[in-house]
Amino acid sequence: MTYFNASPTLKSRDAQLVKSLRSLQTFDDVADMLEITPKHLHYILFKRKVSHYYRSFNIPKKNGDSRKICAPVKPLKILQEKLNKILSLDYKPDISAHGFINNRGILTNATKHVRKKYVLNFDIEDFFNNINFGRVRGVLKAFFGMGEGAATTIANICCYNNVLPQGAPTSPILSNMVCFKLDKDMRDLAKQYGCDYSRYADDLTFSTTRNVFPHAIAHLESGVVQFGPKLMSILVNNGFTIKSNKTRLHSNLQNLSVTGITVNKKPNVERNYVKKIRAILRCLETNPLATAQQIYESKLPAGTKGKTKNIMHVVRGMITHLGYVKGKQDPIYEKLAHRYNHLAGSSFLKVGEAFLNYWHENVCVVELGYIENEVFFPEAQGTGFFLKNVGFVTNEHTFKDFVIDAIDVIQIHLSRYGKISYNARIKVMNKDRDIAILEVDEYKPNGFQYDLVHYITQDIKVLGYPHHGHKDSLNVVPGVITQYRSHPMPNTFNKETGIMGVMQQRIVTNARIVQGNSGGPVINMKGQVIGIATKGFRAISESEEDDPSAENHVVPISEIFSMLKGNEQNKELSLNTSAR
Numbered sequence: 001m002t003y004f005n006a007s008p009t010l011k012s013r014d015a016q017l018v019k020s021l022r023s024l025q026t027f028d029d030v031a032d033m034l035e036i037t038p039k040h041l042h043y044i045l046f047k048r049k050v051s052h053y054y055r056s057f058n059i060p061k062k063n064g065d066s067r068k069i070c071a072p073v074k075p076l077k078i079l080q081e082k083l084n085k086i087l088s089l090d091y092k093p094d095i096s097a098h099g100f101i102n103n104r105g106i107l108t109n110a111t112k113h114v115r116k117k118y119v120l121n122f123d124i125e126d127f128f129n130n131i132n133f134g135r136v137r138g139v140l141k142a143f144f145g146m147g148e149g150a151a152t153t154i155a156n157i158c159c160y161n162n163v164l165p166q167g168a169p170t171s172p173i174l175s176n177m178v179c180f181k182l183d184k185d186m187r188d189l190a191k192q193y194g195c196d197y198s199r200y201a202d203d204l205t206f207s208t209t210r211n212v213f214p215h216a217i218a219h220l221e222s223g224v225v226q227f228g229p230k231l232m233s234i235l236v237n238n239g240f241t242i243k244s245n246k247t248r249l250h251s252n253l254q255n256l257s258v259t260g261i262t263v264n265k266k267p268n269v270e271r272n273y274v275k276k277i278r279a280i281l282r283c284l285e286t287n288p289l290a291t292a293q294q295i296y297e298s299k300l301p302a303g304t305k306g307k308t309k310n311i312m313h314v315v316r317g318m319i320t321h322l323g324y325v326k327g328k329q330d331p332i333y334e335k336l337a338h339r340y341n342h343l344a345g346s347s348f349l350k351v352g353e354a355f356l357n358y359w360h361e362n363v364c365v366v367e368l369g370y371i372e373n374e375v376f377f378p379e380a381q382g383t384g385f386f387l388k389n390v391g392f393v394t395n396e397h398t399f400k401d402f403v404i405d406a407i408d409v410i411q412i413h414l415s416r417y418g419k420i421s422y423n424a425r426i427k428v429m430n431k432d433r434d435i436a437i438l439e440v441d442e443y444k445p446n447g448f449q450y451d452l453v454h455y456i457t458q459d460i461k462v463l464g465y466p467h468h469g470h471k472d473s474l475n476v477v478p479g480v481i482t483q484y485r486s487h488p489m490p491n492t493f494n495k496e497t498g499i500m501g502v503m504q505q506r507i508v509t510n511a512r513i514v515q516g517n518s519g520g521p522v523i524n525m526k527g528q529v530i531g532i533a534t535k536g537f538r539a540i541s542e543s544e545e546d547d548p549s550a551e552n553h554v555v556p557i558s559e560i561f562s563m564l565k566g567n568e569q570n571k572e573l574s575l576n577t578s579a580r
Helices: 014-023 027-033 036-046 074-090 106-112 133-144 148-157 169-180 180-192 228-235 271-286 289-298 311-326 333-343 352-361 558-580
Strands: 054-060 066-074 118-123 197-199 204-210 218-221 224-227 243-251 363-372 373-386 393-396 410-415 422-432 435-438 459-464 474-495 502-509 521-523 529-535 550-558
Touching: 014 027, 014 074, 014 550, 027 036, 027 148, 036 148, 054 133, 054 218, 066 074, 074 148, 074 169, 106 197, 118 224, 133 148, 169 180, 180 197, 218 243, 224 243, 271 289, 271 311, 271 333, 289 311, 311 333, 333 410, 352 363, 373 410, 373 529, 410 435, 410 474, 422 558, 435 558, 459 529, 474 550, 502 529, 550 558
Parallel strands: none
Antiparallel strands: 054 066, 118 204, 118 243, 197 204, 218 224, 363 373, 363 410, 373 393, 393 435, 410 422, 422 435, 459 474, 459 521, 474 502, 502 550, 521 529, 529 550
């Protein structure tokens, strides 16, 4: 091994890496953890100028300014990538942080502020340059208990010109660690005044449903945002200042935007974004590719011409972002993705039909019946689905006649998509919540992901097998959430009153739920389950036989976890009682 060809991968197991991180004391300890020799590490850090290991360049911002990037070259980048992996194994980010974190991003950051009356946005001035060598060394000692020598060594690996360089693999996670106290302090301030708080890198957001935004946090004075002393004190105590030209305090009568996502009613892109996509697609559809590229470049701001990407790559990225925000089953996304795929001559962008196979694997017919002479005779039917890390979910009321009149067999199958049936057993069931979880023999698909967030006007789809015939395909009904309704749960203990009886909040939708569809998943535009189809109408199509008082009810997916939590508590109570 030479000084410049260290292995980019770590051989040690994750548990050993965490153990090493927690016991770092010296320079040599750091080298051992990074699986290089101390001589190798010493050469990189001290034998050559640090500038030798960085490449600096500017990238344009949307507002016309530029951002300086200092990207490490390979010898140093390898060490930083190793460190980034090791730190991420042990560091648990604050719940308010959304930047540079797996399974979080601009969308999770924005979703926290949907349908609020006021939203306050502001940026930290010169974010990365305000995180200096001393702060990095201090936070490493505080988080991991490492010795002075080890913390100094890692800070030397990660800092350039005494600050965190924007462009280094380790800068994002270290910036979140430095901001851990800032986030806690800001979250406590937000809670004190009835607000929500989140941070995406240097972009901080407060929002509230109150009729007046709390003056203690911020207020408008002659159109200028004035920040409260408590907020300013928190920033100063954490070593930051506010970028004065990047502050906004808007009400819901204006456009509310968080990290580029509109949040007035639901997470959405800005109004002109879709228009721009359509304009680019129309240009591509009516011109040769070379001509469309020229037209596109001619409309760009001065100074960016000649530095642009291929127009097909640009519009593909824009449509992908639209799908990320609105969901890849959103009808607008689907239409634009179809147009792009047609232009490209291939299915580069995933559209609705691509999800069907996944739905078919995870949404099943549930049948109750009896076996006679080795033949199964179904007597009742519903729908169910596999939920990741939970099991097979359906409605409790599907089993109201179970173990009555010899109806004692449960089977599930994939309708027209598979001839094999699988036996199932009831694992957990709750009549009040109208939820049952089954254990299914042999068949174990991955299951749906879920999302606990839902709101009025949200686009949804109801999946299931209403009035099932054995060759019927999966029924998919689009709709929106229109209302919330209270539903009594008389047999559930109320912790607040100390007596039996609580109210369950059910979702009401205009998507028609029909007999046989009970227990089917209700999904959002990202394909995540938000609830269980529970109550609706008898016929698939509207008719005079419809009960005028009937509604399409959905049990929120959160009820599953409340039920499972309650079962665990009951088990503990039973064990404690038995022990006495």
